[in-house]
Amino acid sequence: MDATNNEVRSLRFDSYDSGEHLKNAAKQARARNYQDFLIVDVDAHHYESEHYRDVFGYIDSPVLRRNALESFSRGGRANFLGGQVGYQDISGRITRHWLRKNEKTPADKHRDITTTLRWMDAMGVDYACLFPTPMLFLGTHPQPEIESALAQAYNRWLCERILQEEKRIISMLYLPFNDPEAAYQTVKEFGGRKGVVGFMVTAPRYKPVHDNAYMKTYRLIEEMGLPISFHAAYSWGDQALQLTNRFIGVHALGFMWFNMVHMTNWVVNGLPERFPKLKVMWIESGLTWAYSLMQRLDHSYMMRTSDCPSLKRKPSEYMQEMFYSSQPMEVPDDPSILEATFKMIKAETQLVWSSDYPHWDFDLPGVIYDLPFLKEQSKRNILGGNAARLFNLPPQPVKTIPDFD
Numbered sequence: 001m002d003a004t005n006n007e008v009r010s011l012r013f014d015s016y017d018s019g020e021h022l023k024n025a026a027k028q029a030r031a032r033n034y035q036d037f038l039i040v041d042v043d044a045h046h047y048e049s050e051h052y053r054d055v056f057g058y059i060d061s062p063v064l065r066r067n068a069l070e071s072f073s074r075g076g077r078a079n080f081l082g083g084q085v086g087y088q089d090i091s092g093r094i095t096r097h098w099l100r101k102n103e104k105t106p107a108d109k110h111r112d113i114t115t116t117l118r119w120m121d122a123m124g125v126d127y128a129c130l131f132p133t134p135m136l137f138l139g140t141h142p143q144p145e146i147e148s149a150l151a152q153a154y155n156r157w158l159c160e161r162i163l164q165e166e167k168r169i170i171s172m173l174y175l176p177f178n179d180p181e182a183a184y185q186t187v188k189e190f191g192g193r194k195g196v197v198g199f200m201v202t203a204p205r206y207k208p209v210h211d212n213a214y215m216k217t218y219r220l221i222e223e224m225g226l227p228i229s230f231h232a233a234y235s236w237g238d239q240a241l242q243l244t245n246r247f248i249g250v251h252a253l254g255f256m257w258f259n260m261v262h263m264t265n266w267v268v269n270g271l272p273e274r275f276p277k278l279k280v281m282w283i284e285s286g287l288t289w290a291y292s293l294m295q296r297l298d299h300s301y302m303m304r305t306s307d308c309p310s311l312k313r314k315p316s317e318y319m320q321e322m323f324y325s326s327q328p329m330e331v332p333d334d335p336s337i338l339e340a341t342f343k344m345i346k347a348e349t350q351l352v353w354s355s356d357y358p359h360w361d362f363d364l365p366g367v368i369y370d371l372p373f374l375k376e377q378s379k380r381n382i383l384g385g386n387a388a389r390l391f392n393l394p395p396q397p398v399k400t401i402p403d404f405d
Helices: 002-010 023-031 048-056 062-074 097-102 111-123 134-140 144-163 180-190 212-224 247-268 288-303 315-319 335-344 376-391
Strands: 040-045 127-131 169-174 196-202 227-231 279-283 323-325
Touching (some): 048 062, 111 169, 127 376, 134 144, 134 196, 180 212, 196 279, 212 227, 247 315, 288 315
Parallel strands (some): 127 169
Protein backbone atom coordinates (compact mmCIF):
# COMPACT_ATOMS: atom_id res chain seq x y z
CA MET A 1 0.00 0.00 0.00
CA ASP A 2 2.79 2.44 0.91
CA ALA A 3 4.62 1.78 -2.35
CA THR A 4 1.46 2.41 -4.33
CA ASN A 5 0.76 5.66 -2.50
CA ASN A 6 4.33 6.81 -3.10
CA GLU A 7 3.97 6.08 -6.80
CA VAL A 8 0.77 8.09 -6.97
CA ARG A 9 2.30 11.00 -5.05
CA SER A 10 5.27 11.02 -7.43
CA LEU A 11 2.90 11.75 -10.33
CA ARG A 12 1.32 14.83 -8.72
CA PHE A 13 2.91 18.01 -9.98
CA ASP A 14 2.17 21.46 -8.65
CA SER A 15 2.41 23.00 -12.11
CA TYR A 16 2.10 21.90 -15.71
CA ASP A 17 2.42 23.55 -19.11
CA SER A 18 1.39 21.95 -22.41
CA GLY A 19 4.08 23.80 -24.34
CA GLU A 20 6.84 22.99 -21.85
CA HIS A 21 5.75 19.34 -21.88
CA LEU A 22 6.36 19.33 -25.64
CA LYS A 23 9.56 21.36 -25.69
CA ASN A 24 11.42 18.59 -27.52
CA ALA A 25 8.72 18.63 -30.18
CA ALA A 26 9.20 22.39 -30.50
CA LYS A 27 12.96 21.93 -30.96
CA GLN A 28 12.22 19.38 -33.66
CA ALA A 29 9.78 21.76 -35.34
CA ARG A 30 12.34 24.57 -35.40
CA ALA A 31 15.10 22.27 -36.67
CA ARG A 32 12.89 21.11 -39.54
CA ASN A 33 11.79 24.66 -40.34
CA TYR A 34 8.09 23.95 -39.89
CA GLN A 35 7.61 27.70 -39.68
CA ASP A 36 7.51 27.68 -43.50
CA PHE A 37 5.19 24.64 -43.70
CA LEU A 38 1.42 24.85 -43.50
CA ILE A 39 0.58 22.10 -40.99
CA VAL A 40 -3.02 21.10 -40.34
CA ASP A 41 -3.91 18.56 -37.69
CA VAL A 42 -7.16 16.89 -38.80
CA ASP A 43 -7.64 14.91 -35.59
CA ALA A 44 -6.82 16.43 -32.21
CA HIS A 45 -8.70 16.15 -28.96
CA HIS A 46 -9.67 17.86 -25.77
CA TYR A 47 -11.37 16.43 -22.71
CA GLU A 48 -14.81 17.96 -22.89
CA SER A 49 -15.58 16.09 -19.67
CA GLU A 50 -13.63 18.82 -17.85
CA HIS A 51 -16.42 21.22 -18.87
CA TYR A 52 -19.51 19.03 -18.59
CA ARG A 53 -21.22 21.46 -16.24
CA ASP A 54 -21.07 24.13 -18.96
CA VAL A 55 -21.86 21.72 -21.81
CA PHE A 56 -24.88 20.21 -20.06
CA GLY A 57 -26.28 23.70 -19.57
CA TYR A 58 -26.91 23.82 -23.34
CA ILE A 59 -29.32 20.83 -23.26
CA ASP A 60 -32.81 21.97 -24.30
CA SER A 61 -34.86 19.44 -22.35
CA PRO A 62 -35.10 20.50 -18.68
CA VAL A 63 -35.48 16.86 -17.62
CA LEU A 64 -32.42 15.63 -19.51
CA ARG A 65 -30.48 18.72 -18.43
CA ARG A 66 -31.25 17.99 -14.78
CA ASN A 67 -30.31 14.31 -15.18
CA ALA A 68 -27.04 15.23 -16.86
CA LEU A 69 -26.08 17.77 -14.21
CA GLU A 70 -26.91 15.31 -11.44
CA SER A 71 -24.77 12.63 -13.06
CA PHE A 72 -21.90 15.14 -13.22
CA SER A 73 -22.28 16.02 -9.54
CA ARG A 74 -22.58 12.47 -8.26
CA GLY A 75 -19.92 10.78 -10.42
CA GLY A 76 -19.17 7.08 -9.97
CA ARG A 77 -21.96 4.88 -11.29
CA ALA A 78 -24.17 7.88 -12.11
CA ASN A 79 -22.71 8.03 -15.64
CA PHE A 80 -25.12 9.79 -18.00
CA LEU A 81 -23.02 8.97 -21.05
CA GLY A 82 -22.92 5.20 -20.57
CA GLY A 83 -19.68 3.41 -19.79
CA GLN A 84 -16.48 2.20 -21.42
CA VAL A 85 -13.53 0.55 -19.75
CA GLY A 86 -11.16 3.50 -19.38
CA TYR A 87 -7.82 2.06 -20.45
CA GLN A 88 -7.29 4.99 -22.81
CA ASP A 89 -6.78 7.16 -19.75
CA ILE A 90 -4.15 5.07 -17.98
CA SER A 91 -0.64 3.90 -18.81
CA GLY A 92 0.80 4.60 -22.27
CA ARG A 93 3.77 6.82 -23.01
CA ILE A 94 2.42 10.29 -22.20
CA THR A 95 1.48 12.17 -19.06
CA ARG A 96 -2.22 11.61 -18.67
CA HIS A 97 -4.77 14.34 -19.01
CA TRP A 98 -5.62 14.51 -15.31
CA LEU A 99 -2.19 16.04 -14.61
CA ARG A 100 -3.06 19.01 -16.80
CA LYS A 101 -5.59 20.23 -14.24
CA ASN A 102 -2.64 22.08 -12.67
CA GLU A 103 -1.89 24.03 -15.84
CA LYS A 104 -2.23 27.77 -15.28
CA THR A 105 -4.10 29.75 -17.94
CA PRO A 106 -5.19 33.41 -18.19
CA ALA A 107 -8.68 34.26 -17.01
CA ASP A 108 -9.63 36.27 -20.11
CA LYS A 109 -9.58 33.29 -22.50
CA HIS A 110 -11.21 29.87 -22.36
CA ARG A 111 -8.86 27.35 -20.83
CA ASP A 112 -9.16 24.91 -23.74
CA ILE A 113 -8.17 27.60 -26.22
CA THR A 114 -5.01 28.43 -24.28
CA THR A 115 -3.90 24.83 -23.72
CA THR A 116 -4.70 23.85 -27.33
CA LEU A 117 -2.72 26.73 -28.80
CA ARG A 118 0.24 25.88 -26.56
CA TRP A 119 0.57 22.34 -27.86
CA MET A 120 -0.20 23.44 -31.43
CA ASP A 121 2.63 25.98 -31.43
CA ALA A 122 5.02 23.50 -29.85
CA MET A 123 4.35 20.96 -32.60
CA GLY A 124 4.33 23.58 -35.36
CA VAL A 125 0.62 23.22 -36.13
CA ASP A 126 -1.27 26.04 -37.85
CA TYR A 127 -4.82 24.70 -37.59
CA ALA A 128 -6.22 21.88 -35.47
CA CYS A 129 -9.51 20.06 -35.96
CA LEU A 130 -10.74 19.51 -32.41
CA PHE A 131 -12.83 16.53 -31.36
CA PRO A 132 -14.23 15.36 -28.03
CA THR A 133 -12.87 12.33 -26.19
CA PRO A 134 -15.40 10.56 -23.89
CA MET A 135 -18.21 11.42 -26.31
CA LEU A 136 -16.54 9.32 -29.02
CA PHE A 137 -18.23 6.36 -27.34
CA LEU A 138 -21.67 7.97 -27.18
CA GLY A 139 -22.83 6.11 -30.29
CA THR A 140 -23.23 2.95 -28.22
CA HIS A 141 -25.56 4.63 -25.72
CA PRO A 142 -28.84 2.64 -25.45
CA GLN A 143 -30.97 5.83 -25.63
CA PRO A 144 -30.81 7.71 -28.96
CA GLU A 145 -32.39 10.78 -27.38
CA ILE A 146 -29.46 11.05 -24.98
CA GLU A 147 -26.96 11.02 -27.82
CA SER A 148 -28.97 13.69 -29.66
CA ALA A 149 -29.32 15.94 -26.62
CA LEU A 150 -25.66 15.74 -25.68
CA ALA A 151 -24.47 16.17 -29.26
CA GLN A 152 -26.55 19.30 -29.71
CA ALA A 153 -25.39 20.72 -26.37
CA TYR A 154 -21.73 19.97 -27.06
CA ASN A 155 -21.89 21.41 -30.58
CA ARG A 156 -23.48 24.63 -29.33
CA TRP A 157 -20.97 24.94 -26.52
CA LEU A 158 -18.02 24.25 -28.83
CA CYS A 159 -19.17 26.76 -31.43
CA GLU A 160 -19.91 29.53 -28.95
CA ARG A 161 -17.08 29.08 -26.48
CA ILE A 162 -14.20 27.80 -28.64
CA LEU A 163 -14.64 28.09 -32.41
CA GLN A 164 -16.16 31.55 -32.31
CA GLU A 165 -13.21 32.83 -30.30
CA GLU A 166 -10.20 31.24 -32.04
CA LYS A 167 -9.78 30.95 -35.82
CA ARG A 168 -6.94 28.40 -35.61
CA ILE A 169 -9.21 25.85 -33.93
CA ILE A 170 -11.74 24.19 -36.22
CA SER A 171 -13.99 21.15 -35.93
CA MET A 172 -16.06 18.60 -37.78
CA LEU A 173 -19.09 18.58 -35.52
CA TYR A 174 -20.56 15.50 -33.88
CA LEU A 175 -23.49 13.96 -35.80
CA PRO A 176 -26.05 12.18 -33.57
CA PHE A 177 -26.20 9.32 -36.04
CA ASN A 178 -28.52 7.06 -34.04
CA ASP A 179 -31.33 9.53 -34.77
CA PRO A 180 -31.32 10.26 -38.53
CA GLU A 181 -33.64 13.25 -38.21
CA ALA A 182 -31.52 14.76 -35.44
CA ALA A 183 -28.43 14.27 -37.64
CA TYR A 184 -30.13 16.14 -40.46
CA GLN A 185 -31.19 18.98 -38.18
CA THR A 186 -27.62 19.20 -36.84
CA VAL A 187 -26.28 19.84 -40.33
CA LYS A 188 -28.95 22.47 -40.94
CA GLU A 189 -28.25 24.26 -37.66
CA PHE A 190 -24.46 24.25 -37.68
CA GLY A 191 -23.40 23.98 -41.33
CA GLY A 192 -22.59 27.66 -41.66
CA ARG A 193 -21.08 28.33 -38.22
CA LYS A 194 -17.61 29.80 -37.85
CA GLY A 195 -14.93 27.11 -37.62
CA VAL A 196 -17.25 24.27 -38.67
CA VAL A 197 -15.43 22.51 -41.51
CA GLY A 198 -17.53 19.34 -41.73
CA PHE A 199 -19.35 16.71 -39.72
CA MET A 200 -18.17 13.62 -37.87
CA VAL A 201 -19.76 10.25 -37.14
CA THR A 202 -18.34 8.31 -34.20
CA ALA A 203 -17.68 4.89 -35.72
CA PRO A 204 -18.48 2.52 -32.80
CA ARG A 205 -22.20 2.06 -33.39
CA TYR A 206 -24.60 -0.34 -35.06
CA LYS A 207 -26.48 1.78 -37.59
CA PRO A 208 -25.93 0.94 -41.28
CA VAL A 209 -24.57 3.93 -43.14
CA HIS A 210 -26.52 2.98 -46.27
CA ASP A 211 -29.93 3.29 -44.60
CA ASN A 212 -32.22 5.51 -46.68
CA ALA A 213 -32.95 7.61 -43.61
CA TYR A 214 -29.49 9.22 -43.95
CA MET A 215 -29.67 10.12 -47.62
CA LYS A 216 -31.02 13.64 -47.14
CA THR A 217 -28.26 14.34 -44.59
CA TYR A 218 -25.56 13.20 -47.02
CA ARG A 219 -27.14 15.29 -49.76
CA LEU A 220 -27.21 18.40 -47.58
CA ILE A 221 -23.57 17.98 -46.54
CA GLU A 222 -22.63 17.48 -50.20
CA GLU A 223 -24.53 20.62 -51.22
CA MET A 224 -22.71 22.60 -48.53
CA GLY A 225 -19.38 21.44 -49.96
CA LEU A 226 -18.34 20.01 -46.59
CA PRO A 227 -16.79 16.61 -45.80
CA ILE A 228 -18.20 13.87 -43.62
CA SER A 229 -15.83 11.78 -41.52
CA PHE A 230 -15.98 8.55 -39.57
CA HIS A 231 -13.89 8.74 -36.41
CA ALA A 232 -12.74 5.35 -35.19
CA ALA A 233 -12.70 4.11 -31.61
CA TYR A 234 -13.06 0.77 -29.86
CA SER A 235 -15.92 -0.89 -28.02
CA TRP A 236 -15.01 -3.72 -25.70
CA GLY A 237 -18.75 -4.35 -25.48
CA ASP A 238 -18.85 -5.48 -29.11
CA GLN A 239 -19.65 -9.18 -29.22
CA ALA A 240 -16.65 -10.03 -31.38
CA LEU A 241 -14.20 -7.79 -29.50
CA GLN A 242 -15.30 -9.28 -26.18
CA LEU A 243 -13.14 -12.25 -27.16
CA THR A 244 -10.01 -10.15 -26.55
CA ASN A 245 -8.55 -10.19 -23.03
CA ARG A 246 -6.05 -7.31 -23.25
CA PHE A 247 -6.63 -3.65 -24.02
CA ILE A 248 -3.92 -3.71 -26.69
CA GLY A 249 -5.99 -6.30 -28.56
CA VAL A 250 -9.29 -4.45 -28.50
CA HIS A 251 -7.49 -1.20 -29.34
CA ALA A 252 -5.63 -2.65 -32.32
CA LEU A 253 -8.72 -4.35 -33.74
CA GLY A 254 -11.47 -1.97 -32.67
CA PHE A 255 -10.05 1.15 -34.30
CA MET A 256 -10.04 -0.67 -37.63
CA TRP A 257 -13.11 -2.86 -37.25
CA PHE A 258 -15.93 -0.33 -37.18
CA ASN A 259 -14.50 1.78 -40.00
CA MET A 260 -13.97 -1.30 -42.12
CA VAL A 261 -17.63 -2.23 -41.72
CA HIS A 262 -18.85 1.29 -42.49
CA MET A 263 -16.50 1.63 -45.47
CA THR A 264 -17.66 -1.70 -46.90
CA ASN A 265 -21.31 -0.72 -46.63
CA TRP A 266 -20.58 2.75 -48.00
CA VAL A 267 -18.91 1.39 -51.13
CA VAL A 268 -20.84 -1.78 -51.99
CA ASN A 269 -24.15 0.05 -51.63
CA GLY A 270 -23.06 2.62 -54.18
CA LEU A 271 -22.98 5.78 -52.05
CA PRO A 272 -19.98 7.17 -53.98
CA GLU A 273 -22.10 6.99 -57.14
CA ARG A 274 -25.12 8.52 -55.44
CA PHE A 275 -23.11 11.36 -53.89
CA PRO A 276 -20.15 11.84 -56.24
CA LYS A 277 -19.17 15.25 -54.84
CA LEU A 278 -19.41 14.30 -51.15
CA LYS A 279 -15.95 14.28 -49.58
CA VAL A 280 -15.49 11.36 -47.16
CA MET A 281 -12.70 10.95 -44.60
CA TRP A 282 -11.73 8.05 -42.34
CA ILE A 283 -10.04 8.99 -39.08
CA GLU A 284 -7.74 7.20 -36.62
CA SER A 285 -7.72 3.74 -38.15
CA GLY A 286 -4.17 3.97 -39.42
CA LEU A 287 -3.43 3.01 -43.01
CA THR A 288 -2.98 -0.75 -43.27
CA TRP A 289 -6.71 -1.50 -43.09
CA ALA A 290 -7.46 0.63 -46.14
CA TYR A 291 -5.24 -1.08 -48.67
CA SER A 292 -6.05 -4.57 -47.40
CA LEU A 293 -9.78 -3.82 -47.65
CA MET A 294 -9.29 -2.45 -51.15
CA GLN A 295 -7.71 -5.71 -52.28
CA ARG A 296 -10.30 -7.82 -50.50
CA LEU A 297 -13.31 -5.96 -51.88
CA ASP A 298 -11.88 -5.86 -55.41
CA HIS A 299 -11.30 -9.60 -55.30
CA SER A 300 -14.85 -10.31 -54.15
CA TYR A 301 -16.38 -7.74 -56.49
CA MET A 302 -14.85 -9.31 -59.59
CA MET A 303 -16.56 -12.59 -58.70
CA ARG A 304 -19.93 -11.16 -57.59
CA THR A 305 -20.53 -7.88 -59.44
CA SER A 306 -24.25 -8.64 -59.30
CA ASP A 307 -24.17 -7.84 -55.57
CA CYS A 308 -23.17 -4.26 -56.38
CA PRO A 309 -25.36 -3.20 -59.33
CA SER A 310 -24.84 0.53 -58.70
CA LEU A 311 -21.04 0.40 -58.97
CA LYS A 312 -19.40 1.45 -62.23
CA ARG A 313 -15.83 0.87 -61.04
CA LYS A 314 -13.94 -1.40 -58.69
CA PRO A 315 -14.32 -0.66 -54.98
CA SER A 316 -10.67 0.36 -54.66
CA GLU A 317 -11.12 3.15 -57.21
CA TYR A 318 -13.80 4.76 -55.06
CA MET A 319 -11.72 4.27 -51.93
CA GLN A 320 -8.74 5.96 -53.55
CA GLU A 321 -10.82 9.13 -53.92
CA MET A 322 -11.54 9.30 -50.18
CA PHE A 323 -9.36 10.90 -47.51
CA TYR A 324 -7.47 9.15 -44.72
CA SER A 325 -5.91 10.52 -41.57
CA SER A 326 -2.40 9.33 -40.88
CA GLN A 327 -2.56 8.47 -37.20
CA PRO A 328 -1.52 6.00 -35.99
CA MET A 329 1.24 5.58 -38.52
CA GLU A 330 2.03 1.86 -38.57
CA VAL A 331 5.71 2.11 -39.54
CA PRO A 332 7.20 -1.28 -40.51
CA ASP A 333 10.88 -2.15 -40.35
CA ASP A 334 10.93 -2.28 -44.15
CA PRO A 335 10.10 1.24 -45.48
CA SER A 336 9.20 -0.16 -48.90
CA ILE A 337 6.04 -1.63 -47.34
CA LEU A 338 4.92 1.78 -46.13
CA GLU A 339 5.80 3.28 -49.50
CA ALA A 340 3.55 0.73 -51.20
CA THR A 341 0.77 1.59 -48.75
CA PHE A 342 1.10 5.28 -49.62
CA LYS A 343 0.89 4.43 -53.31
CA MET A 344 -2.19 2.26 -52.79
CA ILE A 345 -4.19 5.02 -51.06
CA LYS A 346 -2.79 7.81 -53.29
CA ALA A 347 -1.31 9.50 -50.26
CA GLU A 348 0.08 12.50 -52.11
CA THR A 349 -3.45 13.87 -52.59
CA GLN A 350 -5.63 11.83 -50.16
CA LEU A 351 -3.60 11.44 -46.95
CA VAL A 352 -3.91 14.10 -44.23
CA TRP A 353 -1.68 14.26 -41.18
CA SER A 354 -3.15 13.97 -37.70
CA SER A 355 -1.58 13.94 -34.26
CA ASP A 356 -4.40 12.53 -32.08
CA TYR A 357 -2.82 14.61 -29.32
CA PRO A 358 -3.05 14.39 -26.32
CA HIS A 359 -3.83 10.68 -26.46
CA TRP A 360 -1.17 8.14 -25.51
CA ASP A 361 -0.42 7.04 -29.09
CA PHE A 362 -0.13 10.51 -30.67
CA ASP A 363 2.14 11.30 -33.65
CA LEU A 364 4.28 14.36 -34.33
CA PRO A 365 4.56 15.87 -37.85
CA GLY A 366 7.94 14.14 -38.09
CA VAL A 367 6.24 10.82 -38.86
CA ILE A 368 5.55 12.32 -42.31
CA TYR A 369 8.43 14.77 -42.64
CA ASP A 370 11.09 12.13 -41.95
CA LEU A 371 9.88 9.54 -44.48
CA PRO A 372 12.77 9.01 -46.91
CA PHE A 373 10.64 8.13 -49.94
CA LEU A 374 8.56 11.32 -49.91
CA LYS A 375 9.49 14.37 -51.97
CA GLU A 376 9.14 17.76 -50.34
CA GLN A 377 5.92 18.63 -52.19
CA SER A 378 4.35 15.37 -51.02
CA LYS A 379 5.32 16.20 -47.44
CA ARG A 380 3.77 19.63 -47.78
CA ASN A 381 0.59 18.15 -49.22
CA ILE A 382 0.16 15.56 -46.49
CA LEU A 383 1.13 17.82 -43.59
CA GLY A 384 -1.23 20.62 -44.58
CA GLY A 385 -1.99 21.17 -48.24
CA ASN A 386 -4.49 18.33 -48.64
CA ALA A 387 -6.36 19.35 -45.49
CA ALA A 388 -6.41 23.01 -46.56
CA ARG A 389 -8.05 21.92 -49.79
CA LEU A 390 -10.47 19.64 -47.95
CA PHE A 391 -11.47 22.27 -45.36
CA ASN A 392 -11.03 25.39 -47.54
CA LEU A 393 -8.40 26.89 -45.24
CA PRO A 394 -5.95 29.73 -46.00
CA PRO A 395 -2.68 28.32 -47.42
CA GLN A 396 -0.32 30.52 -45.37
CA PRO A 397 1.25 29.36 -42.08
CA VAL A 398 0.06 31.33 -39.04
CA LYS A 399 1.81 29.70 -36.05
CA THR A 400 4.72 30.87 -33.93
CA ILE A 401 6.97 28.06 -32.74
CA PRO A 402 8.30 28.72 -29.23
CA ASP A 403 12.01 28.67 -28.52
CA PHE A 404 12.83 26.73 -25.33
CA ASP A 405 16.62 27.16 -25.60
